[in-house]
Amino acid sequence: MQWEMKWYEFVTSSIPSNFIPRYNNERKTPEEVFIETHSTLLNKGSEWLTKTSQSYSVVAALIATVAFATSTTVPGGVKQDTGIPTLEDKPAFHLFAISSLVALCFSIMALVMFLSILTSRNQEKDFGKDLPRKLLIGLTSLFVSIATVLISFCSGHFFVVQNKLKYVAFAVYAATCLPVTFFAAVQFPLYFDLIHATFRKVPGRSYKATL
Numbered sequence: 758m759q760w761e762m763k764w765y766e767f768v769t770s771s772i773p774s775n776f777i778p779r780y781n782n783e784r785k786t787p788e789e790v791f792i793e794t795h796s797t798l799l800n801k802g803s804e805w806l807t808k809t810s811q812s813y814s815v816v817a818a819l820i821a822t823v824a825f826a827t828s829t830t831v832p833g834g835v836k837q838d839t840g841i842p843t844l845e846d847k848p849a850f851h852l853f854a855i856s857s858l859v860a861l862c863f864s865i866m867a868l869v870m871f872l873s874i875l876t877s878r879n880q881e882k883d884f885g886k887d888l889p890r891k892l893l894i895g896l897t898s899l900f901v902s903i904a905t906v907l908i909s910f911c912s913g914h915f916f917v918v919q920n921k922l923k924y925v926a927f928a929v930y931a932a933t934c935l936p937v938t939f940f941a942a943v944q945f946p947l948y949f950d951l952i953h954a955t956f957r958k959v960p961g962r963s964y965k966a967t968l
Contacts, residue, residue: 758795758802759954762885765791792881803879806888813899814871817864820902824861827909849912856909864902870895886955893951896944903937
């Protein structure tokens with residue numbers, strides 16, 4: 758639907774402006790013909806976009822919940838006399854604090870983007886720029902929030918095993934990242950297609966030319 762909308766805009770911008778409001782033999786304008794012929798594709802695109810946004814919004818909400826709980830937790834506690842964190846001089850503590858805050862911010866941003874898609878009117882013109890950009894921003898924020906919440910978990914958990922089992926913990930951390938890496942690899946084709954379709958001005962072919 759995004760490509761079709763880009764083709765419509767590309768054609769209308771390539772012809773004289775006085776041709777656009779004209780009627781055909783059935784007394785229909787080009788816009789009315791476009792809406793009528795793409796109603797089925799619009800319904801399928803809206804249904805897919807709604808289901809996708811619902812699934813991603815659930816993941817973003819879970820990450821936001823975990824990130825909020827993590828960002829309000831201070832590993833090692835604080836000094837009672839000054840209120841300063843006990844482990845403030847440790848590099849892992851700064852990594853934990855920054856990554857948990859980044860995870861919270863980006864997970865909320867992803868949640869807002871997916872909710873804005875769910876509440877959208879899903880009209881034809883929305884599929885040209887508005888909805889794809891919201892989905893692209895939501896996916897980017899979701900990937901960043903997933904990565905940073907894992908970093909905050911690993912850096913916070915490192916204080917527990919830093920003296921005894923830290924080498925074993927590295928292997929566990931790497932294994933923990935595998936499901937997230939697999940999830941990102943599965944979603945990357947959609948992600949790159951969105952980038953290609955969103956930032957390309959001239960529409961591409963929906964088929965391959967054969968001789």
